[in-house]
Structure formats: structure tokens, C-alpha cells
Amino acid sequence: MEILAKDLKQVVVFQHATDNDLNLILQNSITRSIEESGFFFHQGDDAKFLYILTSGQVKLMQSNPNGQQVNLRTIAAWQMFGALGIAQSDGATYPAAAQTLEDSTALAIQSTFMRSMMETRPYLAFDLMNLMTAYIQEMQARYRELATEKVEQRVANALIRLAGQTGTKVGKEAGILLSFSRQDVAEMTGSTLYTVSRLLSEWERQGFIKTGREKITILKPHDLVRIADRLEK
Amino acid sequence: MEILAKDLKQVVVFQHATDNDLNLILQNSITRSIEESGFFFHQGDDAKFLYILTSGQVKLMQSNPNGQQVNLRTIAAWQMFGALGIAQSDGATYPAAAQTLEDSTALAIQSTFMRSMMETRPYLAFDLMNLMTAYIQEMQARYRELATEKVEQRVANALIRLAGQTGTKVGKEAGILLSFSRQDVAEMTGSTLYTVSRLLSEWERQGFIKTGREKITILKPHDLVRIADRLEK
DNA sequence: TCCCGTCTTTGCGCTGGCGCAAATAACTAA
DNA sequence: TTAGTTATTTGCGCCAGCGCAAAGACGGGA
Numbered sequence: 001m002e003i004l005a006k007d008l009k010q011v012v013v014f015q016h017a018t019d020n021d022l023n024l025i026l027q028n029s030i031t032r033s034i035e036e037s038g039f040f041f042h043q044g045d046d047a048k049f050l051y052i053l054t055s056g057q058v059k060l061m062q063s064n065p066n067g068q069q070v071n072l073r074t075i076a077a078w079q080m081f082g083a084l085g086i087a088q089s090d091g092a093t094y095p096a097a098a099q100t101l102e103d104s105t106a107l108a109i110q111s112t113f114m115r116s117m118m119e120t121r122p123y124l125a126f127d128l129m130n131l132m133t134a135y136i137q138e139m140q141a142r143y144r145e146l147a148t149e150k151v152e153q154r155v156a157n158a159l160i161r162l163a164g165q166t167g168t169k170v171g172k173e174a175g176i177l178l179s180f181s182r183q184d185v186a187e188m189t190g191s192t193l194y195t196v197s198r199l200l201s202e203w204e205r206q207g208f209i210k211t212g213r214e215k216i217t218i219l220k221p222h223d224l225v226r227i228a229d230r231l232e233k
Numbered sequence: 234m235e236i237l238a239k240d241l242k243q244v245v246v247f248q249h250a251t252d253n254d255l256n257l258i259l260q261n262s263i264t265r266s267i268e269e270s271g272f273f274f275h276q277g278d279d280a281k282f283l284y285i286l287t288s289g290q291v292k293l294m295q296s297n298p299n300g301q302q303v304n305l306r307t308i309a310a311w312q313m314f315g316a317l318g319i320a321q322s323d324g325a326t327y328p329a330a331a332q333t334l335e336d337s338t339a340l341a342i343q344s345t346f347m348r349s350m351m352e353t354r355p356y357l358a359f360d361l362m363n364l365m366t367a368y369i370q371e372m373q374a375r376y377r378e379l380a381t382e383k384v385e386q387r388v389a390n391a392l393i394r395l396a397g398q399t400g401t402k403v404g405k406e407a408g409i410l411l412s413f414s415r416q417d418v419a420e421m422t423g424s425t426l427y428t429v430s431r432l433l434s435e436w437e438r439q440g441f442i443k444t445g446r447e448k449i450t451i452l453k454p455h456d457l458v459r460i461a462d463r464l465e466k
Numbered sequence: 467t468c469c470c471g472t473c474t475t476t477g478c479g480c481t482g483g484c485g486c487a488a489a490t491a492a493c494t495a496a
Numbered sequence: 497t498t499a500g501t502t503a504t505t506t507g508c509g510c511c512a513g514c515g516c517a518a519a520g521a522c523g524g525g526a
Contacts, residue, residue, distance in 0.1 A: 062373055065462070068381045072373055084369060087362035095370045118358070122351065125358040129320035132365040136317060137328045139372040140295055140305055146379045147423030148301040151483070182504065190380030195483055197505060213492050213503055229298070384513070415474065428513055430475060446473060446522050467526100474521070480514085491504070496497100 003031065003054060003107060010078045011052055013131055016123040024117070029109040040082065040098040040106060047085025047092040049108040053077050056104025057166065057179075060096045061187065071187040072096055072139075076166050080131065085111050086118070101179070146190050154189040155199055156228035159209075162188075163218055175210065175217040185216075236264065236287060236340060243311045244285055246364050249356040258350070262342040273315065273331040273339060280318025280325040282341040286310050289337025290399060290412075293329045294420065304420040305329055306371075309399045316361065318344050319351070334412070379423050387422040388432050389461035392442075395421075396451055408443065408450040418449075 005022035008014050014022060031054070034040055040051055043062060058075040075081045075098075085092030092111070118125045145154055159178065167176040182196045189196070200216065203209045208220035218224060238255035241247050247255060264287070267273055273284060276295060291308040308314045308331075318325030325344070351358045378387055392411065400409040415429045422429070433449065436442045441453035451457065 062377045064377055064381050066381075070377045070380045072376070084366050087359050087366050095373055115359075119355040122353070122355070122358065125351070125355065125362070126320050126348075129358070129362060129365065132362065132369065133317050133320050133325075136365065136369055136372065139369065139376060140328055143305070143372060143376050143379065144295045144297055144303045146376065147303045147420075148297050148299075181502095192484060193504085194485065194506085197503095198483095201505070211504090414472095425514060426474085427476085427515065430473095431513095434475070444474090469525090471524095472522085475519085477518095478516090481511100482514095484510085484512095486508090488507095489505085491502105493502080494500085496499090 007054070007078075008052070011080060013080050013083075013124070013127045016127055017121075021117065021121065021124070025109060025114075026107075028113040029107050031105055032108050033103070033105040034100045036100055036102050036104075038100050040100070040104075041094050043095065043097045044093050047082065047094050048111055050083040050086060050111055050114060051081050051098070051106040051108055053079055053081065053104060053106045056106075057101040058098050058104055058106075059101055059184070060098055062096045069187055070190065071184065073135075074101070074162070074166055083114075083128065083131070086115050086128065089115070101184075151189065151191045151195055152199060153228050153230065155185060155191065155196060156224045158185060158188045159216065159218060160221065160224055160228060163221065167218070170217060175219045176221065178216045178218070179214055180216065181214045240287075240311075241285070244313060246313050246316075246357070246360045249360060250354075254350065254354065254357070258342060258347075259340075261346040262340050264338055265341050266336070266338040267333050269333055269335050269337075271333050273333070273337075274327050276328065276330045277326050280315065280327050281344055283316040283319060283344055283347060284314050284331070284339040284341055286312055286314065286337060286339045289339075290334040291331050291337055291339075292334055292417070293331055295329045302420055303423065304417065306368075307334070307395065307399055313364065316347075316364070319348050319361065322348065334417075384422065384424045384428055385432060386461050386463065388418060388424065388429060389457045391418060391421045392449065392451060393454065393457055393461060396454065400451070403450060408452045409454065411449045411451070412447055413449065414447045 003026065005019050005026065008017070008022045008025065014025075017025075032040065040058065041049075053075050055077055058081065060072045060075065060081060061069050062072055063069040081098055082094060084095060118128065145157060149157075162178050162180065163176045167178055170177045182200070183193050185191075186193050186196045200209065200211050204211050206223075208218075208223035210217040210219060236259065238252050238259065241250070241255045241258065247258075250258075265273065265284075273291065286308050288310055291314065293305045293308065293314060294302050295305055296302040314331055315327060317328060351361070378390060382390075395411050395413065396409045400411055403410045415426050415433070419426045419429045433442065433444050437444050439456075441451075441456040443450040443452060
């Protein structure tokens with residue numbers, strides 16, 4: 001599928017870019033398709049490219065030396081990822097890995113090219129800074145959540161966040177469908193497969209979600225919000 | 234105390250700025266002194282200024298609705314803080330509060346002025362992006378730490394990090410002195426006052442730190458690293 | 467010097483959440 | 497349809513870390 005300048009307009013970082021800019025970017029980029037469970041890049045690779053996801057879904061994750069991993073973020077179509085290497089002129093490496101959750105395609109843009117574009121186009125630099133700022137704020141909020149809240153609240157929050165970012169409406173049942181395994185949710189919330197399973201089962205018993213294999217359907221978002229916001233005890 | 238352009242040279246974000254730039258910045262800023270335990274700004278305030286700490290020590294912290302708080306970062310002299318509002322042209326608010334740990338003075342620079350400087354000086358924008366990138370990476374690493382590591386390892390890591398950022402060498406004892414209460418350390422590691430106290434007492438018994446009221450002296454950094462890196466069990 | 471507020475230590479009991487193990491359940495390919 | 501693979505559920509035991517309470521230790525101010 002050919003990607004056009006007008007498609008790139010929906011990328012937040014490119015919202016102020018001119019058509020000319022976007023065409024230049026397209027000329028200096030290639031598309032890469034990765035099948036489900038493959039990697040666009042691994043943690044520690046040289047950050048030679050930044051990516052715009054054009055289809056599919058990707059998770060950014062970080063592993064510790066033991067191999068335990070945490071999910072930092074999931075990327076939906078037309079979001080940028082792998083951009084942290086731009087500011088450095090040399091030798092930056094990706095601080096996280098990007099693994100596909102389904103067959104995915106992305107536009108790969110040379111980091112050095114993007115950097116040179118931003119040198120003469122301040123609005124591009126500001127838009128990228130805005131993205132970084134938003135990301136910092138999200139990480140701070142999640143850090144606080146992990147430090148101060150119980151697993152139950154963290155899982156409820158994660159589902160709410162996912163519903164906003166990647167959920168799809170299910171027509172007849174008026175629910176929001178999420179495609180994540182118990183393990184995925186555990187990695188997002190700093191918990192375990194078992195605890196997440198027990199929580200989801202309990203919530204299904206209470207009737208405000210429906211669960212399936214690698215599927216969670218939110219039936220009553222309001223009840224989740226109530227759990228997420230519940231004060232201690 | 235008069236602040237000169239050459240003083241600002243040690244600010245990482247200003248490392249490529251010209252003397253002329255630095256003087257312009259000085260002309261568009263004021264100094265603010267805040268006594269111990271006071272605030273440069275609170276979470277949610279309009280982000281009208283960004284700050285360069287010139288003396289003292291400041292912590293950035295975030296509170297949840299219950300009032301529990303987490304320490305995101307401590308700021309030492311000549312570090313920039315409160316800069317997240319720059320990229321947005323309007324209505325940004327500080328996502329965290331900045332409270333002094335001792336009597337402190339900072340240079341307050343108008344966010345809008347700094348933004349206009351960066352529009353014509355790409356190197357400034359890149360240096361700020363570098364700072365944001367470093368901060369994102371630190372937050373990601375700490376998030377992973379919180380999600381996957383035990384309290385013991387997180388506290389050891391926090392002490393190591395603090396030693397690098399704010400520690401002062403103690404001559405005769407060849408130790409690194411940190412000035413933080415048990416509560417401070419607990420808020421940095423997502424733990425509690427009690428657990429931190431028990432850990433520090435144990436480590437003192439083993440002889441690789443020395444503790445006092447709001448003081449921790451690291452005698453054998455290597456032993457802390459060993460604890461921080463220890464694999465499970 | 468003494469007082470008072472703040473910080474720290476430590477005993478004690480409790481429990482949220484972990485993680486093994488084993489049984490299902492749900493998909494996939496042939 | 498069947499076999500093989502992967503995801504999920506749930507019983508069970510366990511323990512790291514929480515948090516109260518009470519007793520010290522420290523340090524600044526008058």
C-alpha cells in the first residue's frame with residue numbers, strides 16, 4: 001500500500017508539517033512489515049530509524065537482566081515510536097524493544113535525516129517535544145500508580161487506558177473490546193498472570209466485563225473507573 | 234549573588250549556547266529564593282517559568298488524590314527543572330511539585346521567552362530534547378525497577394543513583410554522604426519508612442553504610458551494587 | 467541547659483499478592 | 497477429526513513487606 005503525504009497529516013508530530021516536508025520525509029524512508037510477535041527493533045540496537053506505525057499494533061517493552069519484562073506502552077496506527085534517538089547526533093541506542101502484537105507495517109525514517117529536517121523547521125522540533133512531554137507525563141503518572149496503588153486499581157486503570165488508546169467498539173453488545181492476554185496486562189501493571197486472571201474472573205462474575213482467550217470486553221466502564229478511583233479500603 | 238553568563242555554561246541544556254544567548258536569557262529571568270521545605274511551584278500550577286537551580290537542593294514529587302506522594306527526582310545545582318511546559322505555546326501546567334530540601338535559589342526564566350529563543354536556535358532545542366530523552370530513559374528504568382525488583386534492590390539502586398547525583402565525598406572516612414530521611418528514600422522507592430529503616434539498619438550492621446538522622450553515608454559502594462544486581466534468590 | 471518536636475528503630479501481627487501445579491479451555495494445523 | 501500447542505483458571509501454601517504502637521535518639525531554640 002502506497003503511503004501518501006496526506007496520510008502523514010494524522011501523525012501528531014507532523015501536524016504542522018507542510019506537504020513539501022512530508023514528501024521529503026517519504027522520500028527518505030522505507031516501509032517495513034513485521035509479522036506477529038516479530039520485532040521492529042530490540043533494546044540496545046543502534047537507533048538508526050524512527051517509525052510511524054501504519055497498520056497493526058506494537059508494544060514497547062523493556063527487559064531486566066533476569067529476562068523479566070515490563071510493557072511501557074502500546075502503539076496504535078499513525079503513532080510514532082523509536083524516536084528517542086533523534087536528539088543525539090551519534091550513537092544512540094533504543095532503550096526499549098518494539099514487538100508486534102499482530103502483523104504490522106511501519107514507515108521507517110532515517111534518524112539522521114529527521115534530525116536535519118528539524119534543524120531548519122522549529123515547528124517539527126516543538127511537535128516532537130510535545131510528544132516527549134506527553135510521554136514523560138504518562139510515565140510519571142504510571143510510576144506513581146505503581147508506587148502507591150494496589151494491583152486491583154492498577155489493572156482497572158490499565159484497562160481504562162487501553163480502552164481509550166486501542167479499544168474497538170463492539171456494536172450489538174455495547175462493549176469495548178481489548179485484545180490482550182492476561183500476561184500482557186500483568187506486564188503493563190507490574191503484576192502476575194495469576195493475579196490478573198483472578199481479578200478478571202471476579203469482575204466477570206460481577207458482570208462488568210466479559211473475558212475470553214486474549215480478549216477482554218468492557219461492558220460497564222463506569223464500574224472500572226469506580227474501582228480505579230476507590231480510596232484505600 | 235550575581236549570576237554570570239559563564240555560570241550558565243555548566244547547565245547541560247546551555248552547553249552549546251553563545252555568550253550572547255546566555256546574556257539574553259539572564260536579561261529575561263529573575264532569581265527566586267525559597268527557604269527549606271518551601272515550593273518553587275505546585276503540581277497543577279501554570280508553567281509560566283522554567284528554573285535553573287543555582288544553590289540548594291530540590292525534589293520533584295507527585296501526589297495522588299489520597300495525598301500519598303512519590304519522589305520523581307532530586308535536582309542539584311545547575312540542573313534545569315520545570316521545563317516540561319516549553320513545547321506547548323499555551324496553558325501548560327506543571328505535572329509535579331518542586332519542593333526545596335534546603336534553602337535554595339534558582340533562576341526563573343520565562344517559558345515563552347525560552348520558547349522563542351529555541352525557535353531560532355536549533356541547538357537549544359536539541360539540547361533540551363536530549364535532557365527530555367535522558368529523563369524518559371531514567372523514568373523507564375525506574376518504572377521497570379519498581380515493577381520487577383524487590384524493595385531491597387530498589388533501595389540499593391536509589392542510594393547508588395543519589396550518590397552519583399547529589400552525594401558529597403566525606404574526606405577522612407572515604408564515604409559518600411547523602412542527606413535524606415528514611416521517608417524520602419521510601420518515597421523514591423515506592424516503599425515505606427519502616428521497611429527502609431529496617432534495611433538500612435541491617436546494612437549498617439553489615440558495615441557497608443553508616444546512618445544518622447537524615448543522613449546516610451555510603452562506605453562500600455561496591456556492596457550496594459552487589460545487592461542491586463543480585464538475581465532473584 | 468532543658469524542652470519539645472521530629473526522626474528513627476523495632477516488636478508484632480497480618481494479609482495481599484506471588485507462584486507452583488494441575489486441570490481445563492480455546493485455538494491451529496494437518 | 498485429532499493431536500499438539502498455547503492460554504486460562506483455580507486450589508494451595510507461603511512470605512515479603514506493610515503499618516500500628518511505643519520507645520528511643522537527635523537537634524534546635526530559648
